[in-house]
Amino acid sequence: MLRDARASDAAYVLFDADLMPMLDLPVFEHPEPAPTSTRRVVFQYSVPIHVEVEDGEVTRVTIIDETPVRDPTLVEGDGDYLAAAVAASDDGQDWPAWRFGY
Numbered sequence: 001m002l003r004d005a006r007a008s009d010a011a012y013v014l015f016d017a018d019l020m021p022m023l024d025l026p027v028f029e030h031p032e033p034a035p036t037s038t039r040r041v042v043f044q045y046s047v048p049i050h051v052e053v054e055d056g057e058v059t060r061v062t063i064i065d066e067t068p069v070r071d072p073t074l075v076e077g078d079g080d081y082l083a084a085a086v087a088a089s090d091d092g093q094d095w096p097a098w099r100f101g102y
Contacts, residue, residue: 001013001025004025039077039078039081039084039085040076040077040078041074041076041077041078041079041081041082041085042074042075042076042077043072043073043074043075043077043082043085043086044072044073044075045069045070045071045072045073046067046070046071047063047064047067048064048067049061049062049063049064050062050064069086069089072086
């Protein structure tokens with residue numbers, strides 16, 4: 001495809017999954033992904049959040065990620081894996097605080 005684009009003096013190539021394939025270019029089928037044994041858990045817990053408000057508008061929210069995980073609540077996933085997931089997420093590594101706003 002890139003060879004054809006260069007031969008046509010194209011300045012760029014735009015991929016569009018919604019259009020039909022060009023018949024003169026090869027098309028390759030994608031095999032179905034193999035089943036995985038990945039255990040996925042989403043949980044939530046309370047952390048301190050600093051909210052800055054100026055003139056009635058929220059201007060910044062800072063989430064303090066260094067807070068140890070306490071009383072996690074399963075949101076989705078394998079509940080049997082929750083304890084291991086919490087241990088993996090709370091292994092003592094330093095995390096930065098996250099900030100949102102302008």
